[in-house]
Amino acid sequence: MMMLSLSRRTVRRSWPPYVGAFVALGCGVALLEVTVMLIAAVDVSMRGQDVTAAERTQLDDLGAMLGIMSGVSLFMAMFVVASTFGFVVAARQRELGLLRLVGATPRQVRRMVLGESSVVAVLAAGAGCLLGTAVTPAFVAFLDARGVLAVHLTMPAPWLAWGVAAGCGAVAALLGAWRASKRASKVSPVAALREAGLERRRPSVVAVVVGVLCLAGPVAVLVAAAGAITPLLAIVVGILLPEVVVVGVVCFGRVVFPWLGALLARPFVDRDVSARLARDHVRSGARTPAALAAPILAISAIAGSMIITLSLAADWSTALDRAGLQVPLVVETGGDRTVADRLTDDPAVALADPRTMLGEHEVVDVALAERSRGLTAVRGSLDDLGDDAVAVTETYASDSGRGLGDRVPIRVDGERVHPVVAAVVRDAPDLYGDVLVPRALAGARADRAVPDLVFVDPGTADLDALLAGTDATVLTADAWIDQVDEQTRASNQVGLWVLLGPAGLYAAIAIMNAVLIGVSQRRTQLRTIALLGATDQQLRRTALWEAGLVGAAALLVGGAVTGSVGWLIRYATTRDVVDVGMTVPWLPLGAIVAVCLGLTLLAALVGSARFRRPV
Numbered sequence: 141m142m143m144l145s146l147s148r149r150t151v152r153r154s155w156p157p158y159v160g161a162f163v164a165l166g167c168g169v170a171l172l173e174v175t176v177m178l179i180a181a182v183d184v185s186m187r188g189q190d191v192t193a194a195e196r197t198q199l200d201d202l203g204a205m206l207g208i209m210s211g212v213s214l215f216m217a218m219f220v221v222a223s224t225f226g227f228v229v230a231a232r233q234r235e236l237g238l239l240r241l242v243g244a245t246p247r248q249v250r251r252m253v254l255g256e257s258s259v260v261a262v263l264a265a266g267a268g269c270l271l272g273t274a275v276t277p278a279f280v281a282f283l284d285a286r287g288v289l290a291v292h293l294t295m296p297a298p299w300l301a302w303g304v305a306a307g308c309g310a311v312a313a314l315l316g317a318w319r320a321s322k323r324a325s326k327v328s329p330v331a332a333l334r335e336a337g338l339e340r341r342r343p344s345v346v347a348v349v350v351g352v353l354c355l356a357g358p359v360a361v362l363v364a365a366a367g368a369i370t371p372l373l374a375i376v377v378g379i380l381l382p383e384v385v386v387v388g389v390v391c392f393g394r395v396v397f398p399w400l401g402a403l404l405a406r407p408f409v410d411r412d413v414s415a416r417l418a419r420d421h422v423r424s425g426a427r428t429p430a431a432l433a434a435p436i437l438a439i440s441a442i443a444g445s446m447i448i449t450l451s452l453a454a455d456w457s458t459a460l461d462r463a464g465l466q467v468p469l470v471v472e473t474g475g476d477r478t479v480a481d482r483l484t485d486d487p488a489v490a491l492a493d494p495r496t497m498l499g500e501h502e503v504v505d506v507a508l509a510e511r512s513r514g515l516t517a518v519r520g521s522l523d524d525l526g527d528d529a530v531a532v533t534e535t536y537a538s539d540s541g542r543g544l545g546d547r548v549p550i551r552v553d554g555e556r557v558h559p560v561v562a563a564v565v566r567d568a569p570d571l572y573g574d575v576l577v578p579r580a581l582a583g584a585r586a587d588r589a590v591p592d593l594v595f596v597d598p599g600t601a602d603l604d605a606l607l608a609g610t611d612a613t614v615l616t617a618d619a620w621i622d623q624v625d626e627q628t629r630a631s632n633q634v635g636l637w638v639l640l641g642p643a644g645l646y647a648a649i650a651i652m653n654a655v656l657i658g659v660s661q662r663r664t665q666l667r668t669i670a671l672l673g674a675t676d677q678q679l680r681r682t683a684l685w686e687a688g689l690v691g692a693a694a695l696l697v698g699g700a701v702t703g704s705v706g707w708l709i710r711y712a713t714t715r716d717v718v719d720v721g722m723t724v725p726w727l728p729l730g731a732i733v734a735v736c737l738g739l740t741l742l743a744a745l746v747g748s749a750r751f752r753r754p755v
Contacts, residue, residue, distance in 0.1 A: 158256070162264045164649050165309050169268025171642050173298070173305035174276050175206040180300065181293040202283070205638055246325035257317035264313070265306040272305060273298050347391040354388030358704075371456055372538055372567070374712035378449035378705040382441040385701050389437060393430030398423050400693040405685070414678050418685030428654070432687065433694035435650035436736045440698025443640050443732055445705040450632040451725045452706065456713040458625045459720040460568045462618075464514035467491060469603070470620040471594040474611030480591045482606055489606075490599030494591035495572065501530070501550050502573030503582040503589070512595040513571045520544045520563035527580040529562035536574035537564050550575060552582065570624045636728075648739050655687050655743035680748045687744035691737050702729070 182202065239249060280293060343351065358381050389396060405419035422429050473479040483492035493512035496503040506522050509515040515522065518534065525531055530548065537543045547558040559581060565572075596603070603614055615623065706724075713720050 158260050159653070161257075161260050161313070161653075162267075164646055165261060165264035165313055166268040166271060167642070167645055167649075168312060169265050169305045169309040170272035170275060172308055173269060173272030173301045174279055176301040176304050177272070177276050177295060177298060178202070178206055178280070178293070180296045205635065250321040250325040253321035254314060254317055257313045257321075258310070261310045261313035265309045268309060269298075269302045269306055272301070343392055343394060351388045351391030354384045354391065358385050358388075369708070369712050370534075371453075371709070371712045371716045372535055374709045375449055375453050378445055378709050381705060382445040382701050386434075386438050386441050389697060390430070390434050393433060394426040396697070397429045397433040397690055397693050398425055400696065401429060401689040404692055404696075405689050408685075412681070412685075414681035415685045417678075417682045418689060421682070421686050422689050429690045429693075432651065432654040432690045432740070433697075435647040435654065436691055436694035436740065437698050439640075439644055439647035440695050440732055440736060441701040443636075443644065444698060444702035444729055446640065447636065447725055447728050447732075448702055448706045449709060450636070451629070451723050452709045452713060454625060454628050454632065455721045455723050456709075456717065457569055457628065458621060459713070459717040460566070461570050461621045461624065462719070463717055464566070464568045464571050465512075465595070465617050465621065466514055467493070467512045467595045467597045468617055469596045469598060470615050470617060471596050471603070471607070472613040472615065472620075473591055473594065474613060475590055475592075476611040477590040479607060479610050479612040480594050482610070483594050483596060486601050486606055488599055488601035489596065491595075491597035493595040495593040495595070496589050496591045497573055498577075498582065498589055501575035501577050503579055504531075504572065504576040506576075506578065509572065509576075512597070513568065514566075515572065515576075516566050517563040518566055520561070522563050522565070524562035525576070525578045526562075527578075528559050530559045530578070530581065531563040531565050531576040532561050533565055533569075533572075533574050534567050535569070537561070548575060550577065552577075557581075570621075570628075644735075647736075651691075651736065651739045652743040655740060655747055680745065683744045683748035684741055687740045688737065691740040695733055695736060699733075 239252075244252075276295070280295075402419050402423040405415055405422070408415040409419050410416075471479060471483065480492070480494040483489055484494065486492075491508070491512055493505065493508040504515075506515065506525055510522070517531065520531075522531060530550070532540075532542070532548065540548065542548050542561060544561055544564055546561050548561060549556055549558055551557075559577075565576065607614065710720075710722065
């Protein structure tokens, strides 16, 4: 109880260093509460009304996306808490040494640090629950406006969401502070007598082992790219590889970023004494440059790689559509079932291939699809499709783990059946569904379903006259592909906002926190420099140079990771389809660089403005 009381007084007396952890945990709890509320609402809504298979699939995808968002949120919150308490422990070496000097045991010191994290967690959990309850309606409205929600959601009572979110927030706080508490318990009593301390630059044995493993894996993947790497594998690697690389680089952060920051300063040190002083600070430091660079590296590498991956994946999908589509026109039925009937019944129409979707699977006429959409089996034979055999795409086979000869579960007329996979076909997500079911297996529901698209070779038919009075829209093949590409990229943008928005928020908190605490730790150095004659403007420029050099070093490494991912995906997709466009999203990539540098320099400016020259 005594150490918990001391923890409470410490947080109340010295609250500024804990602000970053409080904000990160509060936002993490709020986002987790929103996720739990929406998942519960999806479950209630799906049980309370007639939901179609397509709507069920869309809601399941929404739940999965929200789950990923909450996982990223808690991970980044724990990252910020760990960074904050690591800084706090480093800045309180003398205070902790005094506690040991007057008789505090290592266990008591450790308990005090964990008590401080508990105080922050309780306050953040309460604020986060209130914030989550307030923002949930706004978030639902945002998803509805973007067309992500398929049905109206009935929101449940918030009690369950409060319990889950607050509990997970408390666990994240304790895990984040655990390593800092271990470090605090190892502070010796002699630390109370030290006027200065040296930061250890050499990574620990554990950090070296983890770093080597995390960096060796991606190198092996890049070497394997010279072989037969598929576009799907490249996209999966492009999403997962940056996280591994970030962990590996951060393990060596105390060596990499001071060296790289000092290297970037070399062209400026002879022109500006502030740049030279900042170079020396960065080169002699260890904890502060590494702590500042870590969130910048994380958000630039992960967000940049995800943005470039989705953009190049859309280019690949568009190239597949252009290579597979064999007819000149695509007709959007607009939900009018007479459109497909008119096109298929008119003898003047050379070819009319309706696309009828039943949830995630499509009722397909193999002969028509081969002529109109270039449907091709890469394994097995399309001739084997029948009343107990289906075809699946390569992506579906990879994601589900069910390949040639396996059985897949599908729903036919409300009953679940398990036909065998007779063929695996090329990917073309816009041209046909993941599971291709012949009409002999589709059941009576297929006869009642309305095709959404009809792939048409008009022959000698006058489509304008034939489709007069219907809701149909006739597009050329190129216009339809361009429209689908635009819709895909718009959907990707919504997904990126949902997935990367919280991560960006935590990265911003971590950047501001690291710079402000780092400046506060250098107050003694800054006072010494001021006594030697440095002006306020020089001190301010030094802080800006120092933060800018570390930020540029982190962005440089993050850019290298993003470029490697882009090269890997580009290499794989161009081997799969010859004519693949290349759309580089320079605006969002540039925005990441600008925001990271802007936040870093702003925090440095604020921190240096708080410094007061000695009188």
